[in-house]
Amino acid sequence: MLDGKRVVHVDVDRTRLNRFAHVTVAVAADAASAARDFLRLLDEAEIAASTFIDRATQRIASRIADTTDRGTDDTVDIHTALSLVDRIVPGDRVVVTDNGRFIKHAFVALHVEHPSRYAHAVNFGSIGLGMATALGASYAAPERPVLLACGDGGFAEGGLSELVTAVMQRRNIIVLLLNDGAYGAEYVHLANRGMDPVCTTFDWPDFGPIASAIGAQAATVRNTKELEDALEKFDFAAGPVLLDVRIDPRRV
Numbered sequence: 001m002l003d004g005k006r007v008v009h010v011d012v013d014r015t016r017l018n019r020f021a022h023v024t025v026a027v028a029a030d031a032a033s034a035a036r037d038f039l040r041l042l043d044e045a046e047i048a049a050s051t052f053i054d055r056a057t058q059r060i061a062s063r064i065a066d067t068t069d070r071g072t073d074d075t076v077d078i079h080t081a082l083s084l085v086d087r088i089v090p091g092d093r094v095v096v097t098d099n100g101r102f103i104k105h106a107f108v109a110l111h112v113e114h115p116s117r118y119a120h121a122v123n124f125g126s127i128g129l130g131m132a133t134a135l136g137a138s139y140a141a142p143e144r145p146v147l148l149a150c151g152d153g154g155f156a157e158g159g160l161s162e163l164v165t166a167v168m169q170r171r172n173i174i175v176l177l178l179n180d181g182a183y184g185a186e187y188v189h190l191a192n193r194g195m196d197p198v199c200t201t202f203d204w205p206d207f208g209p210i211a212s213a214i215g216a217q218a219a220t221v222r223n224t225k226e227l228e229d230a231l232e233k234f235d236f237a238a239g240p241v242l243l244d245v246r247i248d249p250r251r252v
């Protein structure tokens with residue numbers, strides 16, 4: 001990552017400077033005051049801001065603008081699923097995301113009324129922490145529903161056991177399970193290299209009926225109509241909900 005780059009490493013701990021990579025400039029300082037000084041010096045030198053942020057914003061905007069529905073009779077389009085859920089789940093919610101390729105879509109599609117109502121469960125890069133984080137968020141803000149966006153891989157790693165807790169503790173947690181039957185993040189790497197992605201796919205047990213059996217409200221949806229019907233039927237103020245949305249891994 002750093003090859004051929006000029007790197008400025010700012011760190012409060014000077015023993016870490018130059019430890020992991022040889023950097024161009026090492027600055028022993030805290031990030032906030034170093035950033036303020038950088039800005040002041042750039043301003044003094046009359047160096048205008050680059051267009052880096054504009055380009056990034058444009059890229060994201062063009063992704064949001066692409067609203068082509070790639071759903072089929074038995075799979076739901078991921079954007080359609082996210083935007084319907086965004087619209088119908090009560091707006092005073094807290095949003096939590098697990099990790100997986102779906103987050104690129106979830107991050108731009110799911111809204112909160114204030115940044116403090118978003119709980120990031122991806123700091124560690126691990127999948128499978130979303131449901132536990134959603135439980136924590138639900139205790140931190142018991143008056144609000146918590147909307148968790150989760151992949152099937154992440155949900156299988158701990159989500160189901162924590163759903164039991166959510167049922168027993170009557171937490172208002174809405175699990176949006178974006179179920180492409182695969183470790184989608186890996187699926188796409190193999191598929192893009194022309195390799196057979198079958199080893200990244202799973203024939204999971206049916207999560208919807210399992211969630212119903214343990215006492216959650218649950219539905220499995222395979223097309224937009226089923227999704228709309230399910231969203232209408234749920235009582236978001238009456239304990240946990242599991243919405244198992246079937247997605248074609250090739251259409252994400």
Ligand SMILES: Cc1ncc(C[n+]2csc(CCOP(=O)(O)OP(=O)(O)O)c2C)c(N)n1
Nearest residue numbers: 100101102126127151152153154183184185
């Ligand atoms: C504990 C853990 N195991 C494996 C990984 C590697 N990994 C990152 S994303 C991912 C796939 C997650 O699949 P899923 O939850 O279904 O979401 P999708 O990528 O399909 O959207 C995996 C296995 C990880 N980050 N953490």
